[in-house]
Amino acid sequence: MEKVVIIRYAEIHLKGKNRGYFERVFSVNLEKSLKGLRHELRRTSGRWLVEKFEEGYAEEVAERVSKVFGVHSYSIGYLVGNSMDEMFAAAKLVAPRTGSFKVETHRAYKKYPLTSMEISAELGGRLLADNPRLRVDVRSPESTVFVDVRENGKALVFGSFEEGRGGMPVGTSGRGLLMISGGIDSPVAGYMMAKRGMCVELLHFHSYPYTNDGAKEKVVKLSKILSRYSLTARLSAVSVTHIQEEIHAKCAAELNVTLLRRFMFRIAERVAKREGIQCLITGESLGQVASQTIEGMTSSNAVVSLPVLRPLVGFDKDEIISRAKKIGTYDTSVLPFEDCCTVFLPEHPAIKPRLEFIEREEGKLDVEALVAEAIGTLEIIEL
Ligand code: ATP
Numbered sequence: 001m002e003k004v005v006i007i008r009y010a011e012i013h014l015k016g017k018n019r020g021y022f023e024r025v026f027s028v029n030l031e032k033s034l035k036g037l038r039h040e041l042r043r044t045s046g047r048w049l050v051e052k053f054e055e056g057y058a059e060e061v062a063e064r065v066s067k068v069f070g071v072h073s074y075s076i077g078y079l080v081g082n083s084m085d086e087m088f089a090a091a092k093l094v095a096p097r098t099g100s101f102k103v104e105t106h107r108a109y110k111k112y113p114l115t116s117m118e119i120s121a122e123l124g125g126r127l128l129a130d131n132p133r134l135r136v137d138v139r140s141p142e143s144t145v146f147v148d149v150r151e152n153g154k155a156l157v158f159g160s161f162e163e164g165r166g167g168m169p170v171g172t173s174g175r176g177l178l179m180i181s182g183g184i185d186s187p188v189a190g191y192m193m194a195k196r197g198m199c200v201e202l203l204h205f206h207s208y209p210y211t212n213d214g215a216k217e218k219v220v221k222l223s224k225i226l227s228r229y230s231l232t233a234r235l236s237a238v239s240v241t242h243i244q245e246e247i248h249a250k251c252a253a254e255l256n257v258t259l260l261r262r263f264m265f266r267i268a269e270r271v272a273k274r275e276g277i278q279c280l281i282t283g284e285s286l287g288q289v290a291s292q293t294i295e296g297m298t299s300s301n302a303v304v305s306l307p308v309l310r311p312l313v314g315f316d317k318d319e320i321i322s323r324a325k326k327i328g329t330y331d332t333s334v335l336p337f338e339d340c341c342t343v344f345l346p347e348h349p350a351i352k353p354r355l356e357f358i359e360r361e362e363g364k365l366d367v368e369a370l371v372a373e374a375i376g377t378l379e380i381i382e383l
C-alpha cells in the first residue's frame, strides 16, 4: 500500500483547445514546487498523483502542492489494488477512531463487479465490525472515507478533500514586473497576478546606505515567500540613492515622492522591456497615501508606455492585510526596516500635483543620465 498525494485541478478544464498547453504548464509548475523532494509525479485521468516520496513527507508534499495555482483540491491518501481486502486495509487507516462516518465510493472502472453503493456498504460494514466506537451516518457524518476505483486495477482511498487555491497555472497569462517594496501591499499584488497565471518577475529599489542590509534581507525573504506561489527564481535590485539625493538637493520638497515614483516607473519599464516583460505591477491602492491618488497614478503612468496593473486599487488596507496574513507575508512585511520611500520623505507631500509643476521641477535633473546610472547598479539575487 502506497501513500500518495492526489491533486485535482481547477479552471484548466475550461480552456477548450488550450487544455493540453495548460496541463503541461501545470505539470511543470507542480514539478517546480516539489523541487528538492524525492518524488514521482504522474498524470492519471483527470488528476495528478505524487508518489514515491520518502516516508513521513506526505504533509510536506501536500503543503507545497497547496500553493500551486490551478490546484482545485488535494488529498493525502493511499493507492492500493482494487480488491476488497486491500481497499479495506487502506480505509482502516483513513477512517476516524470514533464518531459517525460514511463511505463514499466513486467508480471510474464501470466493470467492477460491485456497484459504488455495494462497495460503500461492504467497506462500511467491515469498518463497523472492526471498530465498535464507530457508527454510520450517511446524511451528515463527522467523517467520510472516500474510495475512488480507477481503471487500472487500482483504487485511491482518502479521508478528506483539502481546498486548493484555484487560479490558473503560472506562466499561462504573460509576464509582469512587480515593483516589490518591503511593505505589506506589493507582495499581495504579486500574489494576485500570479494567481491569474501571470509569470511575476521582481524588481526592488533600495537607497543603500540610507537603507541597510536588514531592509534588503526583508525584501529577499518576502520574495522567497512569494516565490512559493509565483515560482519566481530571482529578484533584481536597483539603487535609487543618487536619484533621491539629486531630487532632494534640486527640486521642490513636496514633490519628492512624486518624482521618485516617476523614476521608479521609468527604470522598471526599461528593465521590463529589456527582458520582454509585458507590463508593470504595483501594490498601489486608491487613496491609501498621498502619492496614490488618481493624480499621482496619472503622473507615474505618464512616463511609461507599458500597461501598469494595480490589482489592489479597490481594496481597503484591512482587506490587504488579511490577504497578506493568509499568504504568509504579513509578519515579514511589518518588520521595522526603512524603505527607500521613507528616506527624505517630505513633511507635506503633494497630494494632487499638477503635471506642469512636476515637469518643471523634473527639468532641473538630468533624467536620462540618472536612469541609465541606476540601471547600471542592477544586481540579481537568486531566490
Ligand atoms: P507597499 O506596502 O507595497 O510598500 P505602500 O502602501 O507602502 O506599498 P508606497 O510606498 O507608496 O505604498 O508604494 C506604492 C507601490 O510602489 C508599492 O506597492 C510598490 O509596488 C512600489 N514601491 C514602493 N517602494 C518600492 C521599492 N522600494 N521598490 C520597489 N517598488 C516599490
Ligand code: MG
Pocket (backbone or CB within 6 Å): 181, 182, 183, 339, 341
Ligand atoms: Mg511601501
